[in-house]
Amino acid sequence: MDLHMLRQFLVVARLEHLSRAAEELRVAQPSLSRTIARLEGELGAPLFDRAGRLRLNDTGKLFRGHVERALGELDAGRRAVAEAAGEGFGTVRLASETFLTFTAPLAAYKRAHPDVEVELHQMPAADMSRALLAQDVDLCAASQPIHADGLESVRLLDEEVWLATPLDHPLAGRASVTVDELAGQPFIAAHKGHWQRRLLDRLFAARDLTPKIVCEGDEVGSIAELIIAGFGVGLVPGLARRSASMAPVAWIAVDSPDCRRTLSLYWGAGSRLSAAARLMRTTIAGWDWIAGEPREG
Numbered sequence: 001m002d003l004h005m006l007r008q009f010l011v012v013a014r015l016e017h018l019s020r021a022a023e024e025l026r027v028a029q030p031s032l033s034r035t036i037a038r039l040e041g042e043l044g045a046p047l048f049d050r051a052g053r054l055r056l057n058d059t060g061k062l063f064r065g066h067v068e069r070a071l072g073e074l075d076a077g078r079r080a081v082a083e084a085a086g087e088g089f090g091t092v093r094l095a096s097e098t099f100l101t102f103t104a105p106l107a108a109y110k111r112a113h114p115d116v117e118v119e120l121h122q123m124p125a126a127d128m129s130r131a132l133l134a135q136d137v138d139l140c141a142a143s144q145p146i147h148a149d150g151l152e153s154v155r156l157l158d159e160e161v162w163l164a165t166p167l168d169h170p171l172a173g174r175a176s177v178t179v180d181e182l183a184g185q186p187f188i189a190a191h192k193g194h195w196q197r198r199l200l201d202r203l204f205a206a207r208d209l210t211p212k213i214v215c216e217g218d219e220v221g222s223i224a225e226l227i228i229a230g231f232g233v234g235l236v237p238g239l240a241r242r243s244a245s246m247a248p249v250a251w252i253a254v255d256s257p258d259c260r261r262t263l264s265l266y267w268g269a270g271s272r273l274s275a276a277a278r279l280m281r282t283t284i285a286g287w288d289w290i291a292g293e294p295r296e297g
Contacts, residue, residue: 001039001042003071003074005035005038005039006039006067006070006071007071008021008025008027008032008035008036009035009036009039009047009063009064009067010064010067010068010071011024011025012032012036012048012054013047013056013060013064016048016053016054016055016056017053017054018032018033018036018054036048043063045059046059046060047059047060047063048060065133068130068133068134068136069133069134069135071134072133072134072135072136073135075135090116090117090274090275090276090277091116091117091118091119091274091276092116092117092118092119092138092139092274092276092277092279092280093119093120093121093136093137093138093139093277094106094118094119094120094121094137094138094139094140094141094280095120095121095122095123095128095131095137095139095140095141096120096121096122096123096140096141096142097122097123097124097125097141097142097143097194097195097220098122098220098221099120099122100220100221100240101141101239101263102141102284104287104292104293105283105284105287106118106120108283108287108293108294109279109280109283109284112283113276113279116276116279117276118276118280119137121137123137123140124193124194125140125142125143125144125146125193125195126193128140128142128146128266129146129147129148129151129266132148132151132266132267132268133148133150133151133268135268138267138273138274138277138280139265139266139267139277139280139281139284140265140266140267141156141263141264141265141266141284142195142263142264142266143195143196143237143261143262143263143264144195144198144261144262145262145264146264146266150268150269150270151266151267151268151269152266152267152268152269153264153265153266153267154264154265154281154285155262155263155264156263156264156265156284156285156287156289157239157261157262157263157289158260158261158262158263159237159238159239159260159261159263159289160237160238160253160259160260161196161199161235161236161237161238161254161259161260161261162235162236162237162238162241162251162252162253162254163177163182163233163234163235163236163251163252163253163254164223164224164227164233164234164235164236164249164250164251164252165227165233165249165250165252166227166228166229166230166233166249166250167228167248167249167250168230169233169250171185171233171250171252172250172252173250174252175252175253176252176253176254176255177252177253177254177255178254178255178256179203179204179206179207179209179254179255179256180207180209182204182211182233182254183204183207183209183212184212185211185212185232185233186212186213186214186231186232186233187200187211187212187213187214187215187232187233187234187235188214188215188223188226188227188231188232188233188234189211189213189215189216189223189234189235190216190217190218190220190223191216191217191218192216194220195261196220196223196234196235196236196237196261197216199235199258199259199261200235202258203254203256203258203259206256206258214231214232215231215232223236224236224240224249227249228248228249235254235259236249236251237261239289242290265281265284265285267281
C-alpha cells in the first residue's frame with residue numbers, strides 16, 4: 001500500500017459514498033473502487049459493509065484511526081523539517097465552531113507575526129478530536145467539551161448565556177425568566193450539534209419540554225439580526241452582549257445555573273506543535289476576553 005492509496009481510503013471513509021469520493025478526488029469511480037478493493041486485499045479484511053449504502057465497518061474504523069495518525073505524523077514531520085531548515089516561521093491551523101469570538105485575538109496575532117501562515121477551519125465540535133489526533137489541525141476552540149483521550153486543553157472563558165428578545169417583546173422588561181416560561185416561545189437557533197443548540201435542547205429536556213424552533217441555521221452571527229427583526233428569541237453568550245456591533249435587543253437572565261458556556265482551547269497531547277502554533281496558543285490563552293486585549297503579565 002502507498003500514501004496515495006491511504007489518502008483515498010480516508011476520503012471514502014469520511015464520505016461513505018464512492019461516487020462523491022471519486023468526485024472530490026477527481027478520479028474515476030471504477031478506479032477508486034479497485035483501489036479500495038486492492039487495499040482490502042492487502043489487509044486481508046473488508047473495511048466497508050456494502051449491503052445497501054456503503055458503510056465503514058468496525059475494522060475500517062480501527063484502520064482509519066491508524067492511517068490518520070500515521071499521515072498526521074508525516075505531515076507534522078514535513079512541517080518540522082521546513083521550520084528547522086528556515087523555510088519560514090511556520091504554519092498554524094486553528095479550527096473553531098465560529099470565528100466571531102476570535103476576531104480580536106487573531107488580528108492581534110497576525111499583526112505581531114505577519115510572516116506566519118494562518119489556516120482557519122470552521123468545524124463542528126464532534127469532528128475536532130479526530131482532526132487533532134490526525135494532526136489535520138493544530139488547535140481547536142470549542143464551546144462544548146471534547147471527550148477524547150490524548151488531548152490537552154486550557155479553559156479560556158466561562159460565562160453566562162442570556163435570553164435575547166426584541167425590545168418590544170412581552171418579556172423584554174424582565175430581569176430573569178424560567179425555562180418553563182419559555183415553553184412555546186419561538187426560538188431562533190443554531191443547527192443541531194452547535195453548542196447553542198445543544199444548550200437550548202438540554203435546558204428544555206431537563207424540564208421535559210421541547211423548544212419551539214422557528215428558524216434553524218448555520219449562520220450563528222445572524223441570530224441577533226433575526227431576533228431584532230421580531231422573528232423570535234434566542235440564547236446569546238455574554239461575550240456578544242459586550243460587543244459594540246451587537247444589535248439592540250433586550251437581555252434577560254435565564255433562571256438556571258446550567259445556562260452557561262465554557263470556551264476551551266484543545267491540542268494533541270503528543271503532538272509537536274510548530275513555533276507558530278505555540279505562539280497562537282499563548283496568544284489565545286492569554287487573551288482578556290472582557291477587556292478585549294492581551295492580559296497583562
